[in-house]
Amino acid sequence: MKKVKFIYNPFSGENTVLKELDTIINIHQKNGYTIEPFRFTLDSNYEDVFGESSELDYEYLLIAGGDGTINQVVNLMKKSGKNFPLAVLPTGTANDFANFIGIPKNIEKACEQIINSDTKPIDIGKVNDDYFVNVAGAGLFATVSHKTDANLKNTIGKLAYYFSGIKELPKFRKLKIKVHSEEYNFNGNIHVILVFNGRTAGNLDLAYKSKIDDGLLDVIIVKSSMFPFTNTIASFLQLLRSEHLEKNSSIIHFKTKSLHIECNEGISTDIDGEKGPDFPLNIRCIENGLIIRGYGA
Numbered sequence: 544m545k546k547v548k549f550i551y552n553p554f555s556g557e558n559t560v561l562k563e564l565d566t567i568i569n570i571h572q573k574n575g576y577t578i579e580p581f582r583f584t585l586d587s588n589y590e591d592v593f594g595e596s597s598e599l600d601y602e603y604l605l606i607a608g609g610d611g612t613i614n615q616v617v618n619l620m621k622k623s624g625k626n627f628p629l630a631v632l633p634t635g636t637a638n639d640f641a642n643f644i645g646i647p648k649n650i651e652k653a654c655e656q657i658i659n660s661d662t663k664p665i666d667i668g669k670v671n672d673d674y675f676v677n678v679a680g681a682g683l684f685a686t687v688s689h690k691t692d693a694n695l696k697n698t699i700g701k702l703a704y705y706f707s708g709i710k711e712l713p714k715f716r717k718l719k720i721k722v723h724s725e726e727y728n729f730n731g732n733i734h735v736i737l738v739f740n741g742r743t744a745g746n747l748d749l750a751y752k753s754k755i756d757d758g759l760l761d762v763i764i765v766k767s768s769m770f771p772f773t774n775t776i777a778s779f780l781q782l783l784r785s786e787h788l789e790k791n792s793s794i795i796h797f798k799t800k801s802l803h804i805e806c807n808e809g810i811s812t813d814i815d816g817e818k819g820p821d822f823p824l825n826i827r828c829i830e831n832g833l834i835i836r837g838y839g840a
Contacts, residue, residue: 544577548601548627550592550616552583552608552634559634560607563650567607567632570654576602583612589619603628603836605657609635610677614815617667617833621674630657630836637816640677643741643755645839657837665755667832668740670824675814676833678744679826681806682718682735682765717767718810724762724802729795732767736804738826739763751785752796755840758830762802763788764795801827 549567551560560567568578579601581592604627606616613631620627632653633641644665647653668675717732739750739761753761788796804824812819 544575545602546577546579547571547603547605549578549580549605550583552612555608555612555635566651567654574658589623592619598625598627601627603630605630607632607634609638610640610815611817613640613676614817617676618674626834628662628834628836637746639743640741644835646837656839660837662834662836663838664831665833665835666740666758667829668760669829670814670826671820673814673820675740677741677815678737678739679814679819680737681810681812718806718808721805722802724799726799727797729764733764734767735765737763748785752788758828759798759800760828762797762799766793
Protein backbone atom coordinates (compact mmCIF):
# COMPACT_ATOMS: atom_id res chain seq x y z
CA MET A 544 0.00 0.00 0.00
CA LYS A 545 1.06 3.60 -0.60
CA LYS A 546 2.18 5.44 2.52
CA VAL A 547 1.23 8.93 3.71
CA LYS A 548 2.99 10.68 6.58
CA PHE A 549 0.21 12.33 8.59
CA ILE A 550 1.54 15.21 10.71
CA TYR A 551 -1.11 16.81 12.91
CA ASN A 552 -1.15 19.55 15.52
CA PRO A 553 -3.81 18.59 18.11
CA PHE A 554 -3.93 22.13 19.51
CA SER A 555 -4.46 24.12 16.30
CA GLY A 556 -7.72 25.92 15.71
CA GLU A 557 -10.49 24.54 17.86
CA ASN A 558 -8.95 21.05 18.13
CA THR A 559 -10.72 20.29 14.83
CA VAL A 560 -8.34 17.55 13.76
CA LEU A 561 -9.09 15.43 16.84
CA LYS A 562 -12.74 15.23 15.78
CA GLU A 563 -11.76 14.26 12.23
CA LEU A 564 -9.06 11.62 12.78
CA ASP A 565 -11.29 8.67 11.86
CA THR A 566 -12.55 10.45 8.74
CA ILE A 567 -9.01 11.20 7.56
CA ILE A 568 -7.77 7.65 8.16
CA ASN A 569 -10.89 5.99 6.74
CA ILE A 570 -10.85 7.93 3.44
CA HIS A 571 -7.17 7.21 2.90
CA GLN A 572 -7.50 3.50 3.69
CA LYS A 573 -10.43 3.18 1.28
CA ASN A 574 -8.20 4.62 -1.43
CA GLY A 575 -5.29 2.27 -0.81
CA TYR A 576 -3.15 4.45 1.46
CA THR A 577 -1.54 3.57 4.77
CA ILE A 578 -1.49 6.48 7.23
CA GLU A 579 1.61 6.91 9.40
CA PRO A 580 0.62 9.47 12.07
CA PHE A 581 2.85 11.88 13.98
CA ARG A 582 1.61 14.19 16.75
CA PHE A 583 3.39 17.49 16.11
CA THR A 584 4.39 19.94 18.87
CA LEU A 585 6.62 23.01 19.09
CA ASP A 586 9.43 20.77 20.38
CA SER A 587 9.34 18.38 17.41
CA ASN A 588 12.53 18.18 15.36
CA TYR A 589 13.33 16.65 11.99
CA GLU A 590 14.51 13.33 13.45
CA ASP A 591 11.32 13.02 15.51
CA VAL A 592 9.12 13.56 12.47
CA PHE A 593 11.00 11.85 9.66
CA GLY A 594 13.84 9.78 11.11
CA GLU A 595 15.78 8.27 8.20
CA SER A 596 12.92 8.66 5.72
CA SER A 597 13.57 9.65 2.11
CA GLU A 598 11.22 11.28 -0.38
CA LEU A 599 10.56 7.82 -1.83
CA ASP A 600 9.08 6.56 1.43
CA TYR A 601 5.88 8.64 1.21
CA GLU A 602 3.46 9.62 -1.53
CA TYR A 603 3.08 12.91 0.33
CA LEU A 604 3.08 14.56 3.75
CA LEU A 605 -0.41 15.36 5.02
CA ILE A 606 -0.26 18.30 7.42
CA ALA A 607 -3.27 19.09 9.62
CA GLY A 608 -2.90 22.43 11.34
CA GLY A 609 -2.82 26.16 10.77
CA ASP A 610 -0.33 28.32 8.92
CA GLY A 611 2.12 28.18 11.84
CA THR A 612 2.18 24.38 11.83
CA ILE A 613 2.67 24.28 8.05
CA ASN A 614 5.51 26.80 8.40
CA GLN A 615 7.28 24.74 11.06
CA VAL A 616 7.01 21.47 9.12
CA VAL A 617 8.18 23.13 5.88
CA ASN A 618 11.18 24.64 7.66
CA LEU A 619 12.16 21.31 9.20
CA MET A 620 11.91 19.69 5.78
CA LYS A 621 13.64 22.36 3.69
CA LYS A 622 16.51 22.88 6.14
CA SER A 623 17.19 19.14 6.00
CA GLY A 624 17.50 19.30 2.21
CA LYS A 625 14.35 17.20 1.62
CA ASN A 626 11.46 18.03 -0.71
CA PHE A 627 8.49 15.81 0.13
CA PRO A 628 5.23 16.65 -1.68
CA LEU A 629 2.91 18.40 0.80
CA ALA A 630 -0.85 18.33 1.29
CA VAL A 631 -2.61 20.41 3.93
CA LEU A 632 -5.87 20.12 5.85
CA PRO A 633 -7.32 23.43 7.13
CA THR A 634 -7.64 22.77 10.88
CA GLY A 635 -6.07 26.01 12.17
CA THR A 636 -7.49 29.42 13.05
CA ALA A 637 -7.11 31.39 9.82
CA ASN A 638 -5.85 28.73 7.32
CA ASP A 639 -4.65 31.40 4.88
CA PHE A 640 -2.39 29.06 2.91
CA ALA A 641 -4.95 26.25 2.60
CA ASN A 642 -7.59 28.73 1.44
CA PHE A 643 -5.22 30.24 -1.12
CA ILE A 644 -4.48 26.89 -2.77
CA GLY A 645 -8.18 26.00 -2.81
CA ILE A 646 -8.46 23.29 -0.16
CA PRO A 647 -12.10 22.80 0.97
CA LYS A 648 -12.89 23.55 4.61
CA ASN A 649 -14.80 20.28 4.85
CA ILE A 650 -12.21 17.67 5.86
CA GLU A 651 -13.80 14.80 3.95
CA LYS A 652 -13.93 16.84 0.74
CA ALA A 653 -10.39 18.07 1.35
CA CYS A 654 -9.07 14.51 1.64
CA GLU A 655 -10.88 13.43 -1.52
CA GLN A 656 -9.47 16.40 -3.44
CA ILE A 657 -5.94 15.66 -2.23
CA ILE A 658 -6.12 11.96 -3.03
CA ASN A 659 -7.53 12.54 -6.53
CA SER A 660 -5.11 15.28 -7.57
CA ASP A 661 -1.65 15.47 -9.06
CA THR A 662 1.34 17.30 -7.61
CA LYS A 663 2.05 20.92 -8.52
CA PRO A 664 5.25 22.96 -8.00
CA ILE A 665 4.69 26.35 -6.34
CA ASP A 666 6.86 29.18 -5.08
CA ILE A 667 8.07 29.55 -1.51
CA GLY A 668 9.50 32.58 0.27
CA LYS A 669 12.72 32.73 2.26
CA VAL A 670 13.61 35.42 4.81
CA ASN A 671 17.21 35.20 6.02
CA ASP A 672 17.52 31.50 6.98
CA ASP A 673 13.80 30.80 7.40
CA TYR A 674 11.14 29.79 4.87
CA PHE A 675 7.54 31.00 4.63
CA VAL A 676 4.63 29.70 2.59
CA ASN A 677 2.23 32.60 3.00
CA VAL A 678 3.46 35.95 4.35
CA ALA A 679 6.33 37.65 6.15
CA GLY A 680 5.96 41.08 7.66
CA ALA A 681 6.32 43.61 10.45
CA GLY A 682 4.01 46.14 12.06
CA LEU A 683 0.38 45.79 13.10
CA PHE A 684 -0.20 42.24 11.86
CA ALA A 685 2.92 40.90 13.57
CA THR A 686 2.01 42.65 16.82
CA VAL A 687 -1.57 41.36 16.76
CA SER A 688 -0.51 37.81 15.92
CA HIS A 689 2.03 37.61 18.73
CA LYS A 690 -0.23 39.25 21.35
CA THR A 691 -3.40 37.28 20.61
CA ASP A 692 -4.04 34.85 23.44
CA ALA A 693 -3.89 31.21 22.30
CA ASN A 694 -6.97 30.28 24.35
CA LEU A 695 -8.89 33.17 22.77
CA LYS A 696 -7.87 32.03 19.27
CA ASN A 697 -8.98 28.47 20.00
CA THR A 698 -12.29 29.65 21.45
CA ILE A 699 -13.49 32.24 18.92
CA GLY A 700 -11.21 31.55 15.97
CA LYS A 701 -10.14 34.30 13.59
CA LEU A 702 -12.33 36.90 15.35
CA ALA A 703 -9.68 36.88 18.07
CA TYR A 704 -7.27 38.61 15.69
CA TYR A 705 -9.75 41.42 15.06
CA PHE A 706 -10.49 41.94 18.76
CA SER A 707 -6.79 42.05 19.53
CA GLY A 708 -6.23 44.38 16.60
CA ILE A 709 -8.73 46.87 17.98
CA LYS A 710 -6.94 46.82 21.34
CA GLU A 711 -3.58 47.51 19.67
CA LEU A 712 -4.69 50.44 17.48
CA PRO A 713 -4.26 53.14 20.17
CA LYS A 714 -0.63 52.03 20.63
CA PHE A 715 0.11 52.04 16.90
CA ARG A 716 3.26 53.97 16.00
CA LYS A 717 5.33 54.83 12.98
CA LEU A 718 8.19 52.60 11.95
CA LYS A 719 11.20 53.96 10.11
CA ILE A 720 12.32 51.46 7.46
CA LYS A 721 14.46 51.21 4.37
CA VAL A 722 13.44 48.89 1.54
CA HIS A 723 15.63 48.11 -1.44
CA SER A 724 14.72 46.01 -4.47
CA GLU A 725 15.38 46.08 -8.18
CA GLU A 726 11.83 47.31 -8.81
CA TYR A 727 11.28 49.79 -5.96
CA ASN A 728 13.15 51.59 -3.16
CA PHE A 729 11.57 53.15 -0.07
CA ASN A 730 12.97 55.13 2.86
CA GLY A 731 10.39 56.51 5.27
CA ASN A 732 7.78 55.94 7.95
CA ILE A 733 5.29 53.10 7.73
CA HIS A 734 2.84 51.21 9.90
CA VAL A 735 2.86 47.86 8.09
CA ILE A 736 5.01 46.00 5.59
CA LEU A 737 3.87 42.61 4.30
CA VAL A 738 5.65 40.36 1.81
CA PHE A 739 3.28 37.79 0.32
CA ASN A 740 3.91 34.48 -1.32
CA GLY A 741 0.22 33.79 -0.67
CA ARG A 742 -2.68 36.20 -0.79
CA THR A 743 -4.39 36.70 2.58
CA ALA A 744 -3.46 37.52 6.17
CA GLY A 745 -5.99 36.70 8.88
CA ASN A 746 -8.40 35.88 6.03
CA LEU A 747 -8.19 39.47 4.79
CA ASP A 748 -7.73 39.51 1.01
CA LEU A 749 -4.82 41.95 1.03
CA ALA A 750 -2.61 40.71 -1.81
CA TYR A 751 -5.34 39.88 -4.31
CA LYS A 752 -2.92 40.25 -7.25
CA SER A 753 -0.58 37.58 -5.88
CA LYS A 754 0.08 34.34 -7.78
CA ILE A 755 1.72 31.36 -6.23
CA ASP A 756 3.65 30.20 -9.28
CA ASP A 757 4.95 33.40 -10.94
CA GLY A 758 8.37 33.44 -9.29
CA LEU A 759 7.56 36.77 -7.58
CA LEU A 760 6.62 38.05 -4.13
CA ASP A 761 3.98 40.75 -3.61
CA VAL A 762 5.11 43.55 -1.31
CA ILE A 763 2.56 45.79 0.43
CA ILE A 764 3.67 48.83 2.42
CA VAL A 765 1.16 50.91 4.39
CA LYS A 766 2.67 54.36 4.81
CA SER A 767 2.13 56.23 8.07
CA SER A 768 0.04 58.88 6.29
CA MET A 769 -2.83 56.38 6.28
CA PHE A 770 -3.27 56.82 10.06
CA PRO A 771 -4.73 58.22 12.28
CA PHE A 772 -7.93 56.96 10.79
CA THR A 773 -9.23 60.03 9.01
CA ASN A 774 -10.04 57.86 6.01
CA THR A 775 -10.84 54.63 7.86
CA ILE A 776 -14.28 54.04 6.34
CA ALA A 777 -13.11 54.68 2.79
CA SER A 778 -10.07 52.43 3.28
CA PHE A 779 -12.22 49.68 4.80
CA LEU A 780 -14.63 49.78 1.86
CA GLN A 781 -11.71 49.61 -0.56
CA LEU A 782 -10.45 46.56 1.33
CA LEU A 783 -13.84 44.85 1.11
CA ARG A 784 -14.01 45.54 -2.63
CA SER A 785 -10.37 44.53 -3.24
CA GLU A 786 -9.56 48.00 -4.56
CA HIS A 787 -7.02 49.20 -2.00
CA LEU A 788 -3.95 48.37 -4.10
CA GLU A 789 -5.15 50.67 -6.88
CA LYS A 790 -7.10 53.39 -5.09
CA ASN A 791 -5.34 54.07 -1.79
CA SER A 792 -2.43 56.50 -2.15
CA SER A 793 -1.08 55.47 1.27
CA ILE A 794 -0.50 51.88 0.11
CA ILE A 795 2.52 50.90 -1.98
CA HIS A 796 2.36 47.64 -3.90
CA PHE A 797 4.98 46.03 -6.12
CA LYS A 798 6.19 42.59 -7.19
CA THR A 799 9.78 41.45 -6.88
CA LYS A 800 12.04 38.41 -6.81
CA SER A 801 13.97 39.71 -3.80
CA LEU A 802 14.26 42.66 -1.41
CA HIS A 803 16.28 43.92 1.53
CA ILE A 804 14.62 45.59 4.56
CA GLU A 805 16.33 47.56 7.33
CA CYS A 806 14.70 48.80 10.54
CA ASN A 807 16.27 49.95 13.83
CA GLU A 808 13.04 50.14 15.85
CA GLY A 809 13.60 46.90 17.78
CA ILE A 810 10.28 45.41 16.65
CA SER A 811 9.31 41.80 16.04
CA THR A 812 8.82 40.33 12.60
CA ASP A 813 6.33 37.64 11.67
CA ILE A 814 6.44 34.70 9.27
CA ASP A 815 3.22 32.75 8.76
CA GLY A 816 1.88 33.82 12.16
CA GLU A 817 5.04 32.88 14.07
CA LYS A 818 7.81 35.13 15.40
CA GLY A 819 10.32 35.82 12.63
CA PRO A 820 14.01 36.77 12.50
CA ASP A 821 15.51 40.09 13.54
CA PHE A 822 16.29 42.88 11.07
CA PRO A 823 17.89 43.34 8.61
CA LEU A 824 15.81 41.03 6.41
CA ASN A 825 16.89 39.54 3.11
CA ILE A 826 13.78 38.13 1.47
CA ARG A 827 13.58 36.24 -1.78
CA CYS A 828 11.22 34.06 -3.78
CA ILE A 829 12.33 30.53 -4.55
CA GLU A 830 10.52 29.66 -7.76
CA ASN A 831 9.02 26.15 -7.76
CA GLY A 832 10.60 25.62 -4.34
CA LEU A 833 7.75 23.54 -2.93
CA ILE A 834 5.65 20.65 -4.27
CA ILE A 835 2.03 20.49 -3.18
CA ARG A 836 -0.85 18.11 -3.72
CA GLY A 837 -4.53 18.99 -3.76
CA TYR A 838 -4.25 22.32 -5.56
CA GLY A 839 -7.72 23.47 -6.46
CA ALA A 840 -7.56 27.28 -6.64
